[in-house]
Amino acid sequence: MLGILVLGALGAGAWWFFLRPGAPIAIGQEEHPVADFSFDLSKVNGTAPGGAVSGDGVDDAAEDIRETLDALYVAGYIDPSKWEGGTFPEVLEQFDEAAAERASAGLDQFTLGDQAEQVAFVEPVVGVLKIRVLFDAETDPVGAVATTRFVADGQLDRGGPMHVIHRGTYYLSPQGGSWRIGGYDVAGAVASGPRLTGPGAAQPEPGPSS
Amino acid sequence: MRKHPLIALFVSVSVWAVGGAVLADPPRAGAQATPPAPLGHPVDSSFLPSFADVAGRRTLFVLAIGSDARPGVCEPVERCLADSIHLIGINPREGGASILGFPRDSYVPIPGVGTQKINNALFAGGPELVVQTVEELVGVDVDSYFLTSFEGLKKMVNSVEGIEVEIPYAMNDPSSGAVFSEGLQELDGKQTLAFARNRKSTPNGDFSRSENQGLVMLGALERFRRDIRRDPFTLFTWLASGMEHIQTDLSAMELFQLSMATLTVNPNKVVNRVTPGGIGTAGGASIVTLGGEADAVFADIADDGLLEP
Structure with a gap:
């Protein structure tokens, strides 16, 4: 009888620590691969x-600019290894000095914010x-x-589920080779729950046409 | 009595499991399992560099010069008479700006030339001499200049599909082509030039004309901001047109950065004034004399780039 109780208790403890959703030491959950991401250049x-x-x-x-913006979104949303406890250093590296100062005060405008640690993975759509x-x-x-x-x-x-909808207009200058x-x-918005699709769904407005 | 080892193990494991659970997720009030707080935040933010970000905290002074160059009459642009001269002061700390116009007949010392009408400084020494003349007259260091011509102004306004200008009073001057009723009006390049050149059908001649040229700048600023809000890509329509029709001592990159900063200037907070003066003659020519009242205005703008309304 006692043996059964011990085994039961051990099983409960093991489940709590290793197997439940959000367990501190997840065993048996596959690491989700980080998605490759690069913007589609629709107009240059x-x-x-x-x-x-x-x-x-x-x-x-245009390629160099895409590199900068790819890095911004990958570090802000897609690659958990770049979130670094919600400090997102690689996000701020994409701004010049004045803009970085402002962006650092509102980092969640370009990232998952301080709730990033609750997110398992993000896949670009x-x-x-x-x-x-x-x-x-x-011609420079x-x-x-x-x-x-x-x-x-x-x-x-x-x-x-959770989702990200983000629309941006960026003013960029070449500085030191990038x-x-x-x-x-x-x-836009970062939100838990499924992203609504179909007619009437909240989507970022398309960027202005040139 | 000796405890059974399995009981001890059971107690330990139970404490471990329950304690771990407590540490991992403390119970909330009510002891009911509550759903976790929803994740998310809105995104809605904008930032444009101010003049303080671009140029530091100091006051900026820019000189806008309009040359009366015309094909067949006077060329090149930088060796004709200055039909309009405006000192623009920008105060990054206060977030304000001022436009101070100089009547083109202002009789002032031109370095190395002597006392003459200020419009002659362009002919005598190009935009650099106009800058030097204004610097010594007002007591400021001019950071950069912009020089354009009649044709340049017309083409720039047409390239951005016109500007809206608040016409302060009805005008009917056939010589300049300024025939307007009072009020806010959309002007094309030709109309803008006519409005900016008219001095006969105004209440105060050369002084009124200089003030109206300031209104053209404010109209352009308003249109610039509206265009960029509607479509950010139109920034380059403005910049490319400016780079084609304006001579300046700024690099293209400095122009790009200043244009972003200009978007932060509210036209309603820009004071537009003309240097006060009296009418006189010198060598038989009509001139504008600048006295103590002008000195007070110069001291006002030199102080912080801003003018009293």
């Missing part, structure tokens, strides 16, 4: 004094990017405006 334009420009210079600048690059008379890129539309679904540690965000306008 170049502008210079005198009119539109195109070619490798525009494409190269939509990532669309439009870019317009400004060139000077010597000097600035850019980029709009993003990002939608992702995820799962909470305790079980149950592009940094100097200004932004973002809207």
